[in-house]
Amino acid sequence: MRIAELSQRSGTSIATIKYYLREGLLPAGMATSRNQAEYSEAHRHRLRLIRALIDVGGLSVAAARNVLTAVDAPDLPTHFLLGAAHGSLVRPRRRDTEDESWRAARDEVVALVQRRGWYVDIDCPDVFHAADAVAAFRTLGQDDMLEAMETYADAAELVAAREVDAVIARRERARMVEGVVTATILGEAILNAFRRMAQQDASARRLVDPEDLRSTYAAEHG
């Protein structure tokens, strides 16, 4: 197909496609004349992956290029390919890693990882992010809220197993990477929204008189 058709079928403007070609994210089409090239289904799929990385994952062009290089490296074991895609989705954050209360929080998170037997890199950004939040809870004197820590870990295992199974079921490497991006970013959005709804529900069930529940929420359960 010509670039115009590739644009139309992928919903990506010609200018953007040309930009990805220049930046080396999208391989060149097969030249059919001095000014024209022919693009294949492979181009359309690659374009979809690029857009998942950049539009959904929020990756920079350079970060997207790194992930695409990993997708194309036949010797890279799949676990590390998925790890590369996953790791690229983390935004770095500044923190004082020498701060004593932060270090205590980090040790707490590492202890949980070891207790659970999770195979994760204890120096990964996710451990640091969890430590940030644990340190904030403690600084605010909200230690009782941390009693939910193990429940957070239970819930995390529950969803992660399901998501990773869905990603692996795709078999094809590029499609698996797309799955990592969408599951990580959009899955997080769904989980967070559902959690807030479930909080409303749990509050209503515990604090609203059962007689009043039906009338208050008549519209929802009409």
Added chain:
Amino acid sequence: MRIAELSQRSGTSIATIKYYLREGLLPAGMATSRNQAEYSEAHRHRLRLIRALIDVGGLSVAAARNVLTAVDAPDLPTHFLLGAAHGSLVRPRRRDTEDESWRAARDEVVALVQRRGWYVDIDCPDVFHAADAVAAFRTLGQDDMLEAMETYADAAELVAAREVDAVIARRERARMVEGVVTATILGEAILNAFRRMAQQDASARRLVDPEDLRSTYAAEHG
């Protein structure tokens, strides 16, 4: 205590305390002379709540004032007080609610709410946020990833029950509101970080040779 001591004990600058006094977030102290006032433990607690709302929850001064008004309204049932605090933590987002694929996604979320029997307002922002993500999954042709929807809901129920129990156990209204803010914001950060770690773990267990698992993650499980 004098304002200087209130500042020191709360870790809030005098300028910030004066700002909260001017904005009516913090009630005036008891005047002891023309230029001095005496502050109580109640002031220190209120200050802590204000900082939870503004620093952790990211609320504007106006939004924090609304929540504080709800805290002080003796006739407002606790469920609705917590709902006011909870609802204030949502950032509004622009979306095209007339878009057909968005509406289909929203119907899907509402159907899930009804299937689960969740007592939530189906016009609340959380339903809209979930619909945004579901619509994005579908637009990207990642429908298979939505098979995890019920698992997200299961995990959401699991953590929400635990969190709401911890909040209600506090009994005192202001402390409960603080708990809603920290559990909602910081709890979300912990859950999301744990989920990403659990994804790494699930991927390692499924894709890395068991013989290699120990050596690859030796540092973590030393």
